[in-house]
Amino acid sequence: MPVDVIMPQMGESIFEGTITKWLKKPGEHVERDEPLFEISTDKVDAEIPAPAAGVLKEIKINEGQTVPIQTIVAVIDADGGAASAPAPAKPAAAAQPAPTPAPVEAPLHFEPSPPAAAPPPAPAPPARAPGAAAPAPAATRADGEKVRSSPLVRRMAREHGVDLAQVPGTGAGGRVSKRDILAAIEHGVPAAGPAPAPGISSTASAAVSPAPPPASGALYRPALELAVPRERIYFGRYEVQPLSTMRQKIAEHMLASKHVSPHVYSVEEADVSGIVALRNKIKSEFERKYDLKLSYMPFFVRAAIEGLRAFPQMNASLDGTNVVYHKEFNIGMAVALDWGLLVPVIKNAEEKNFLGLQRAINDLADRARTKKLKPEEVAESTFAITNPGVFGGLMGLPVINQPNVGILGLGAVEKRPVVVDDAIAIRSMVYLTLSYDHRVVDGAIAHQFLHKVKSVLEHWTEDIL
Amino acid sequence: MALVTLLEGIRQALFEEMARDPAVVCIGEDIGVYGGAFKVTAGLLERFGWERVIDTPISETAIIGAACGMSYLGLRPVCELQFVDFIACCFNQLTNFVAKSYYLWGAPVPMVVRAPSGGGVHGGPFHSQNPEMYFAHTPGLKIVYPSTAYDAKGLMKSAIRDNNPVLFFEHKFLYRRIKDEIPGGDYTVPLGKAAVRREGRDVSIVTYAAMTHTSMDAAAELAKEGIEAEVLDLRTLMPLDKEAILASVKKTNRLLVVHEDTRFGGIAGEIAALVFERAFDDLDAPVRRVTALDTPVPYSPPLEERFLPQVKDVVTAARELARY
Numbered sequence: 001m002p003v004d005v006i007m008p009q010m011g012e013s014i015f016e017g018t019i020t021k022w023l024k025k026p027g028e029h030v031e032r033d034e035p036l037f038e039i040s041t042d043k044v045d046a047e048i049p050a051p052a053a054g055v056l057k058e059i060k061i062n063e064g065q066t067v068p069i070q071t072i073v074a075v076i077d078a079d080g081g082a083a084s085a086p087a088p089a090k091p092a093a094a095a096q097p098a099p100t101p102a103p104v105e106a107p108l109h110f111e112p113s114p115p116a117a118a119p120p121p122a123p124a125p126p127a128r129a130p131g132a133a134a135p136a137p138a139a140t141r142a143d144g145e146k147v148r149s150s151p152l153v154r155r156m157a158r159e160h161g162v163d164l165a166q167v168p169g170t171g172a173g174g175r176v177s178k179r180d181i182l183a184a185i186e187h188g189v190p191a192a193g194p195a196p197a198p199g200i201s202s203t204a205s206a207a208v209s210p211a212p213p214p215a216s217g218a219l220y221r222p223a224l225e226l227a228v229p230r231e232r233i234y235f236g237r238y239e240v241q242p243l244s245t246m247r248q249k250i251a252e253h254m255l256a257s258k259h260v261s262p263h264v265y266s267v268e269e270a271d272v273s274g275i276v277a278l279r280n281k282i283k284s285e286f287e288r289k290y291d292l293k294l295s296y297m298p299f300f301v302r303a304a305i306e307g308l309r310a311f312p313q314m315n316a317s318l319d320g321t322n323v324v325y326h327k328e329f330n331i332g333m334a335v336a337l338d339w340g341l342l343v344p345v346i347k348n349a350e351e352k353n354f355l356g357l358q359r360a361i362n363d364l365a366d367r368a369r370t371k372k373l374k375p376e377e378v379a380e381s382t383f384a385i386t387n388p389g390v391f392g393g394l395m396g397l398p399v400i401n402q403p404n405v406g407i408l409g410l411g412a413v414e415k416r417p418v419v420v421d422d423a424i425a426i427r428s429m430v431y432l433t434l435s436y437d438h439r440v441v442d443g444a445i446a447h448q449f450l451h452k453v454k455s456v457l458e459h460w461t462e463d464i465l
Numbered sequence: 466m467a468l469v470t471l472l473e474g475i476r477q478a479l480f481e482e483m484a485r486d487p488a489v490v491c492i493g494e495d496i497g498v499y500g501g502a503f504k505v506t507a508g509l510l511e512r513f514g515w516e517r518v519i520d521t522p523i524s525e526t527a528i529i530g531a532a533c534g535m536s537y538l539g540l541r542p543v544c545e546l547q548f549v550d551f552i553a554c555c556f557n558q559l560t561n562f563v564a565k566s567y568y569l570w571g572a573p574v575p576m577v578v579r580a581p582s583g584g585g586v587h588g589g590p591f592h593s594q595n596p597e598m599y600f601a602h603t604p605g606l607k608i609v610y611p612s613t614a615y616d617a618k619g620l621m622k623s624a625i626r627d628n629n630p631v632l633f634f635e636h637k638f639l640y641r642r643i644k645d646e647i648p649g650g651d652y653t654v655p656l657g658k659a660a661v662r663r664e665g666r667d668v669s670i671v672t673y674a675a676m677t678h679t680s681m682d683a684a685a686e687l688a689k690e691g692i693e694a695e696v697l698d699l700r701t702l703m704p705l706d707k708e709a710i711l712a713s714v715k716k717t718n719r720l721l722v723v724h725e726d727t728r729f730g731g732i733a734g735e736i737a738a739l740v741f742e743r744a745f746d747d748l749d750a751p752v753r754r755v756t757a758l759d760t761p762v763p764y765s766p767p768l769e770e771r772f773l774p775q776v777k778d779v780v781t782a783a784r785e786l787a788r789y
Contacts, residue, residue, distance in 0.1 A: 150718075150748055150749040150750060151745045151746045151747070151748050151749075152718050152746060152747050152748055152749040153749060154746075155746040155747075171788070171789055172785075172788065172789050175789065177749055177750075177789065178718055178749040
């Protein structure tokens, strides 16, 4: 009995996902709930379990492709059904040309530009044959934007053989409406078929050799691409790798954050000799008692919460001309991954004791690394902490994690000579950096906040065993 | 032809049907001597006598129960509830006995329950409601909700002659405000047929009862902006004229449903589902709803105005749809 495997909805506001990896090959047996494929969405990366036990019969959507939720991505011949020979993935069935992913998302600038002298031949998306068995991929504009239309418009496009990507939309949000397609049918547009090959901007010449490969990436359409002419990128020997979905998302979010928030940076230094001594003293007992690694992170999270309590402006978001003061202290913590970066959130960190904080920190970090986070666990942070110190960094100036107004950066804890009571002493020191949104927070508040954090760290009183 | 109010249209239908068929009787609170809370039955007692125009105690349950029994014995009772809000008292009898009687026992119940309904008259939460959907949900009941005097008369006659139980909603705001020319002599308006009140090409407004007039006013406003709205008056909710709705949607490709009933569980959701199931490929925009708020009907006139769909609400929604 065939069972469809669908692209799941990983959170309320998520409408599509990219398959990053198939963990099974067609013909392989899979257990129910055994991880079948990995996806990358707007919010998280996750492993998706098989909906049924059986033989993976067919993979319909290949790695690297982005499809709307509920799309059938594979078929499992569930146990108990008639055995049938597994069909291999049909690489040409859906829009999946080799070697670079999805040329339908090629970076053709949408504004009218003089055609390049002779556009280099590039893989064209397969023509959408009417009546093709496979569901046609959603029409995509040359700049990667999905064409928004309506059931009626799509039907009319089918009936008249119109390529929707070529029809300018005048409806809400650039939708192609009935008006638009009627006008297109009347005045004529390019019929559905091979889209024009991805061009390069007019200043680039066809003589550039080798021709720039079409960049991938529907998610992140870099503004830099407009600022940096592409032909200046390709010279000498090089290799091109597509930016992963996660990197595209990071790029998009970081660019947006820098764009929206005027960042200011403040630096403070804390003497954490007391904490270092405390940790050294009780580390083995703590780990034996709770079966949990003891790190410095809960100390810093606790200190940050005390700072946020004292300066609620730091635990806020800006909505237009309103400041939203969050009543919970949800601390996002940056977790470096081999393939990128995630910021899982310790929800209501203010309600946890030291042990609870350490447990949450280890749990979230572990699950971030094993792709087991749920979408809601990377959302609703009210403040964030990042720790470049783990890599030995003296200090870092992080980018604000929107919609927060501040992010605390922790440098490496290391022994430094410092002046104590007019004598030079060796103390364990750490640089604390704070990036903050100057629209909401001024330097005075930021430094008082940092001072509070420093003070908690330097005069630690909380019992941690 | 004389101009006749919606109320008078109903009264004429009752007179004519009672005169035509001796099995037709009226039963309700204060419908005889007093002539009914809204005077719909004024003159019936004098013309047809106390045996056919029956005043009851203040018990809606008694009215429906008695009418159900009369139906079994071959009469065609027309019940009046002073306000349709009190129909809740009769919920068990209507949904479990009246609605299922023919299905279970082969015993038809050719009765009509008529009652003033709807808001806009500052009647507050117990005298302004639109409970039609409780009953539209129950198989076995027909639901009529006219918007014009002509229809009210013709539909009432059809309801009385129908062998199924019919709930006949009389919008009290329209009772004396709506006047039509009504031809003399016998005519009926069939149950289950919607009426196109205004032709248009840009957006379909499907509605009924008082909202028909709100929607017509909105359509006139929209026409000034060059948006031609088609207004479809359902007239009966059960049976629902699905073909008329689908035909209009296939023409305009955009659907706005307007009703005075509250939103959740209102017929707009049902119509939207119908269109998604049967005309998805004809939609150029999502189906939209303009309805009352999901609250009790407020007493306070300004609050009630906010609660009820207004012309500007319909105009705004239709305009957004037309430009979607």
